[in-house]
Amino acid sequence: xxxxxxxxxxxxxxxxxxxxxxxxxxxxxxxxxxxxxxxxxxxxxxxxxxxxxxxxxxxxxxxxxxxxxxxxxxxxxxxxxxxxxxxxxxxxxxxxxxxxxxxxxxxxxxxxxxxxxxxxxxxxxxxxxxxxxxxxxxxxxxxxxxxxxxxxxxxxxxxxxxxxxxxxxxxxxxxxxxxxxxxxxxxxxxxxxxxxxxxxxxxxxxxxxxxxxxxxxxxxxxxxxxxxxxxxxxxxxxxxxxxxxxxxxxxxxxxxxxxxxxxxxxxxxxxxxxxxxxxxxxxxxxxxxxxxxxxxxxxxxxxxxxxxxxxxxxxxxxxxxxxxxxxxxxxxxxxxxxxxxxxxxxxxxxxxxxxxxxxxxxxxxxxxxxxxxxxxxxxxxxxxxxxxxxxxxxxxxxxxxxxxxxxxxxxxxxxxxxxxxxxxxxxxxxxxxxxxxxxxxxxxxxxxxxxxxxxxxxxxxxxxxxxxxxxxxxxxxxxxxxxxxxxxxxxxxxxxxxxxxxxxxxxxxxxxxxxxxxxxxxxxxxxxxxxxxxxxxxxxxxxxxxxxxxxxxxxxxxxxxxxxxxxxxxxxxxxxxxxxxxxxxxxxxxxxxxxxxxxxxxxxxxxxxxxxxxxxxxxxxxxxxxxxxxxxxxxxxxxxxxxxxxxxxxxxxxxxxxxxxxxxxxxxxxxxxxxxxxxxxxxxxxxxxxxxxxxxxxxxxxxxxxxxxxxxx
Numbered sequence: 001x002x003x004x005x006x007x008x009x010x011x012x013x014x015x016x017x018x019x020x021x022x023x024x025x026x027x028x029x030x031x032x033x034x035x036x037x038x039x040x041x042x043x044x045x046x047x048x049x050x051x052x053x054x055x056x057x058x059x060x061x062x063x064x065x066x067x068x069x070x071x072x073x074x075x076x077x078x079x080x081x082x083x084x085x086x087x088x089x090x091x092x093x094x095x096x097x098x099x100x101x102x103x104x105x106x107x108x109x110x111x112x113x114x115x116x117x118x119x120x121x122x123x124x125x126x127x128x129x130x131x132x133x134x135x136x137x138x139x140x141x142x143x144x145x146x147x148x149x150x151x152x153x154x155x156x157x158x159x160x161x162x163x164x165x166x167x168x169x170x171x172x173x174x175x176x177x178x179x180x181x182x183x184x185x186x187x188x189x190x191x192x193x194x195x196x197x198x199x200x201x202x203x204x205x206x207x208x209x210x211x212x213x214x215x216x217x218x219x220x221x222x223x224x225x226x227x228x229x230x231x232x233x234x235x236x237x238x239x240x241x242x243x244x245x246x247x248x249x250x251x252x253x254x255x256x257x258x259x260x261x262x263x264x265x266x267x268x269x270x271x272x273x274x275x276x277x278x279x280x281x282x283x284x285x286x287x288x289x290x291x292x293x294x295x296x297x298x299x300x301x302x303x304x305x306x307x308x309x310x311x312x313x314x315x316x317x318x319x320x321x322x323x324x325x326x327x328x329x330x331x332x333x334x335x336x337x338x339x340x341x342x343x344x345x346x347x348x349x350x351x352x353x354x355x356x357x358x359x360x361x362x363x364x365x366x367x368x369x370x371x372x373x374x375x376x377x378x379x380x381x382x383x384x385x386x387x388x389x390x391x392x393x394x395x396x397x398x399x400x401x402x403x404x405x406x407x408x409x410x411x412x413x414x415x416x417x418x419x420x421x422x423x424x425x426x427x428x429x430x431x432x433x434x435x436x437x438x439x440x441x442x443x444x445x446x447x448x449x450x451x452x453x454x455x456x457x458x459x460x461x462x463x464x465x466x467x468x469x470x471x472x473x474x475x476x477x478x479x480x481x482x483x484x485x486x487x488x489x490x491x492x493x494x495x496x497x498x499x500x501x502x503x504x505x506x507x508x509x510x511x512x513x514x515x516x517x518x519x520x521x522x523x524x525x526x527x528x529x530x531x532x533x534x535x536x537x538x539x540x541x542x543x544x545x546x547x548x549x550x551x552x553x554x555x556x557x558x559x560x561x562x563x564x565x566x567x568x569x570x571x572x573x574x575x576x577x578x579x580x581x582x583x584x585x586x587x588x589x590x591x592x593x594x595x596x597x598x599x600x601x602x603x604x605x606x607x608x609x610x611x612x613x614x615x616x617x618x619x620x621x622x623x624x625x626x627x628x629x630x631x632x633x634x635x636x637x638x639x640x641x642x643x644x645x646x647x648x649x650x651x652x653x654x655x656x657x658x659x660x661x662x663x664x665x666x667x668x669x670x671x672x673x674x675x676x677x678x679x680x681x682x683x684x685x686x687x688x689x690x691x692x693x694x695x696x697x698x699x700x701x702x703x704x705x706x707x708x709x710x711x712x713x
Contacts, residue, residue: 053399053400053401054228054401054523055400055401055404055405055525056400057232058133058228058231058525061132063134063408063525064129064132064134064135065527066412066527066528066529066530066533068129069132069134069135069137069138069526069527069530070138070530070533070534071129071135071138073114073117074110074114074135074138074139074142074534075142075537077110077113077114077117077139078110078138078139078142078143078146078534078537078538078541079146079541080113081106081109081110081113081139081143081146082142082143082146082147082538082541082542082545083545083549084673084676084677085102085105085106085143085146085147085150085673086146086147086149086150086542086545086546086549087549087676087677087679087680088102088147088293088672088673088676088677089102089147089148089150089151090150090155090156090546090549090550090553090679091293091553091567091676091679092156092293092297092676093150093151093155093156093157093569093571094155094156094553094560094567094568094569095293095566095567095568095638096294096570096630096634096638097156097157097570097571097630098294098297098630098638098642099151101219101300102143102144102147102669102672103140103144103219103223104223104226104665104669105246105665105669105672105673106139106140106143106144106147107136107139107140107223107226107227107230108230108239108242108243108246108666108669109243109246110136110139110140110143111136111227111230111231111236111239111243112239112240112243114131114135114136114139115131115236117131118130118131132231133227133228133230133231133524133525133526134524134525134526134527134530136227136230136231136524137224137227137520137521137524137526137530137531138526138530138531138534140223140227140520141517141520141521141531141534141535141538142534142535142537142538142541143538144513144517144538145513145534145535145537145538145539145541145542146538146539146541146542146545146546147542147546148509148510148513148538148539148542149191149195149539149542149543149545149546150542150546150549150550152195152472152505152506152509152510153187153191153195153502153506153542153546153547153550154498154501154502154505154575155546155550156569156570156571156572157571157572157574157575158476158480158498158499158501158502158505158572158575159182159187159190159498159502160182160561160569160572161498161571161572161573161574161575161576161579162178162179162180162181162495162498162499162576163179163180163181163182163561163572164179164181165181165560165561165562166561166569166572166573166576167179167576169340169341169345169563169573177440177491177492177495178440178492178493178494178495179495180438180495182550182551182554184547184548184551186437187547187550188543188544188547189433189437190433190434190437190502191506191542191543191546191547192540192543193426193429193430193433193434193437194430194434194502194503194506194507195506195510195539195542195543196422196426196510196536196539197423197426197427197430197450197453197506197507197510198453198457198506198507198508198509198510198511198513198514199422199510199511199514199532199535199536199539200418200419200420200422200423200426201419201423201453201454201457201458201507201511202454202457202458202461202511202514202515203414203418203419203422203514203532204416204419204420205458205461205515206414206515206518206528207409207410207413209461209462209465209515209518210409210515210518210519210522211406211409211410213374213462213465215462215465215466215515215519216465216466216468217464217465217468217515217516217519218468219468219516220515220516220517220518220519220520220523221519221520221523223516223520224519224520224521224522224523224524225523227520227524228523228524238662241663242662242663242665242666243666245663245666245667245670246666246667246669246670246673247670248670249666249667249669249670249671249674250670250671250673250674250677251670251674252292252670252671252674253292253293253296253670253671253672253673253674253675253678254674254675254677254678255674256290256292256674256675257292257674257675257678257682258678258681260272260290261678261682261685261692262692262693262694263692263694263695263696264692264695264696265691265692265693265694265695266695266697268697269692269694269695269696269697270695270696271289271290271696272289272290272291272566273287273289273697273698274287274288274289274290274698275287275698276288276640279698279700282698284317284318284321284322284635285313285317285634285635285636285637286313286317286318286635286636286637286640287637287640288637288640288641288644289637289638289640289641291638291641291675292671292672292674292675293641293671293672293675293676294638294641294642294645295641295642295644295645295648295671296645296667296668296669296670296671296672296675297641297642297645297668297672298641298642298643298644298645298646298648298649299645299646299648299649299664299665299667299668299671300645300665300668300669300672301642301645301646303646303650304620304621304623304624304627305624305627305642306639306642306643306645306646307623307643307646308623308624308627308628309627309628309630309631309636309638309639309642310631310636310639310640310642310643311623311628312623312627312628312629312630312631312632312639313631313635313636313639314636315628316348316351316631316632317631317635317636318636320347320351321344321347321348324344324347325344328343328344331590331591331592332344332346332590332591341573341577341580342590343590345563346589346590346593347590347593347596348632348633349573349574349577349633350577350581350589350593350597351593351596351597351600351632352574352629352630352632352633353574353577353578353581353597354596354597354598354600354601354604355600355601355603355604355625355626355628355629355632356574356604356626356629357477357601358600358601358602358603358604358605358625359604359605359608359624359625359626359629360471360473360474360477360626361474361605362604362605362608362609363471363474363608364471364474366608366612367463367466367471368459368463370463370466371459371462371463371466374462374466404525405522405523405525408525408527409521409522409528411527412527412528412529412530413528414528414529414532423454427446427447427450430446430450430503431443431446431447431450434446434499434503437499438492438495438496438499439492440487440491440492440493440495440496440499441483441487441495441496441499441500442487442496445483445486445487445496445500446503449479449483449500449503449504449507450507453504453507453508456475456504456507456508457507457508457511457512458511460472460475460508460509460511460512461511461512461514461515463512464512464515464516465515465519470508470509470512470513471508472505472508472509472512473505475504475505475508476501476502476504476505476508477501477578478504479497479500479501479503479504479505480497480498480500480501480575480578480579480582481497481578481582482500483496483497483499483500484496484497484500484579484582484583485497485582485583487583488583489583489584493579493582493583494576494579494580494583495579497578497579497582497583498575498576498579501575501579510535510539513535514531514532514535517531517534517535518531552680552683552684552687553567553679553683555687556682556683556684556686556687557683557686568634570633570634573633574633603625604625604626604629607622607623607624607625608625610622611624645668649664652664
C-alpha cells in the first residue's frame, strides 16, 4: 500500500492529516500505492503542547482496565468491519495497487456501531459497561491489523507473483520450479508463520520510542486526536453527521456498481470501457471509467499525488510507449505479444521498477540519515536508553496530559521475556514451516532473515516515528535480490526471492504498525496490553479473512492477473520481474531498456533531491517519482478518476471549506466502501454462473458499419 504522510500523505498512505503509502501498507495508517510509505513528516501533532488539556476533559471518567477494554462486542464489530475493509483493500490491490488509509473510516464506523449498540442496551436496561475511547481504540487497531494483512500478505504483489498466471507473462527459464499457484491451505499457513514475528521484534522498545524519545508518529497521533474528539459531546454530534454522510454515499456507490454490472456481459463491455476522449485515446488507456472507488481515493489523496499520477500517465502512455511501439521489429521482435516481458511490456514494467527503486533508495537513505541524526541528538542530550521498563522514567514533559498518559503507559507493562520468548518460538516454528511450503526457501535463508530483521524493524519503526514513512517494501525488495541471488537461477531463486520478500516485509511492516498503535493508545490512555492483544487478534483474523476473500476473487474471476482483465494485479508482475532481474541479471531486459532504466532511476533520485533542497513553496509543484511510476504499467484511467475526485473536493472547498474539511473524508470513504463491498455480491454472482443481461460496447463508425453488414447478411 505513495504516502508521504503529510506531504505525500494520503490519509493516509490519505487525507492530508494522514499518510500516503505507495503500496505498502494499506489499511495500516497510510495510504498506499504500492510500495514504500513515503512521508514528509505529515502533521506533527505530538503531544498537546499548544492545545488545551485533553485529559482534563475525561478526568471524571473511570478508566477501564486493560481486560475491560478487550470486549467481545468490540471484536464482533472489528470482525464485521475487518471483512468489509478486506474486500476494499483486496479490490484495490488487484486493480491499481493504490490503497488509501481506512483508519478514519474504521474509527468512525467503530464509534457509530458501538455507540448505537450501547444506546440500545442502555434503553433496555442491559448496559453493563459504557462505551469508552479506549474501546474505540481497540476497534480501530484490530480493524487496521485485520485489513492490513490483505496488503502485507502480498495478494496483489509478491504472493500472487508466484503463480503460473503471472509467470506465464514472461519467458523465464526454469519457470516450473519458480511457480506456486495459490491454495487456501498454504497461504493461511504462510501468513500465520510470518505475520506475528514483527509484533515481538520491537515490543521491548515501546517505552524508549514513545516515552524516552517521544517520537511523533504523525499518523498514530492524528488517529488518537480523532478518537478523542469522537468521545466529546461536540465530536459525537459531528461524528453522527459524518456517519450519515458516509452512509448516503456508501449506498449511492453500491447501487452505482450494481447498475453498471447489468451492462458488462462480455469482454470490453460496460461503462468501465467508455471512450471518454475518443477511441484512439482509449487504446492508449486515456479514459474515465466511472469508478466511484478512485473518485473517492482522489478526494483523499493530496492534489500533488493525483497530478503526479496523471503526469506519469501522459509521459508514459502519451509519449514513450507509442514511440517505443514504433520501434517494434528493431528494439524487440515483432513476433512477441504485447504482454511479453521481452517486448513492449518489458519496457513498461522495468522502467516502472527503476523509478520505484530510485525513489525507494533515496528515501531509504534519507530516513536512515534522519534516524542516525535522532540517535546523535539523543546521545548529545545524554539520554541513556533504559535496559528495562522497570527503570525510572525520565521526565519528558511537565504537562498534565503527559503525566497521566505516561503513568498508565508504564503501569500495564509487558515483560521483556514475553517478547524474546515469543520471537524465538515463532521464528523456530517458521523455520520449520516455510521450507515445507516453499522447498526453494531453505531453513538457513529464513534464519538469516530472522537474525537481521529485528535491527531493520527497529530502524523502520524509529524512522516511521520521525517521518511517518514505513519503508517495509524497500526492505522486502532487498530480500528479493539478496535471497534470490543466493539461491540462484537453477535452484528456484525467483520463487525464493518472492517468499523472502514476504517474510521480511511482514516483520518490518507490523513492527512500525505496532508502534503507531502504541502511540495512539498512549494518547487515548489505552493500555499497551490491550493494544498488543488487539493487534494480535486483528492479525489472526486477517490471516483467515484475507486468504478467503482472495480465494473468492481467484475463483470468481478466471482471468485474474491478466494485463487486460478487470483485476490485472499489476504489482504481481512487477515483483516477479524484480525477482527475475535479481536472479537472471540485466540479460532479462529488452534492447535499450537498461539505458532507459538508468535514466529513470537517477531521474527519480534527482527529482527527490530537488524537492528537498528548494523552497517548500516551489517543491509542492514538483511531481513525486513514486506516484509517477504507477501508471507506467497500468495507464491513466484511474489517474483521471482520481483527478475528478480532486476537482470535486477543490470546488467544494471553494464553496464551503469548513464542510469540505469536515465531510470530505466521509464522502470519500462512502464512495470507496460502497463500490468495494459490491465486489462481494458480484463475485458470488460470478461463482454462481449468473451473467449480466446486456453488453454495452463502443465501436468506431467503420467497425460498426462492418458489424451491421455482417448481421444483415
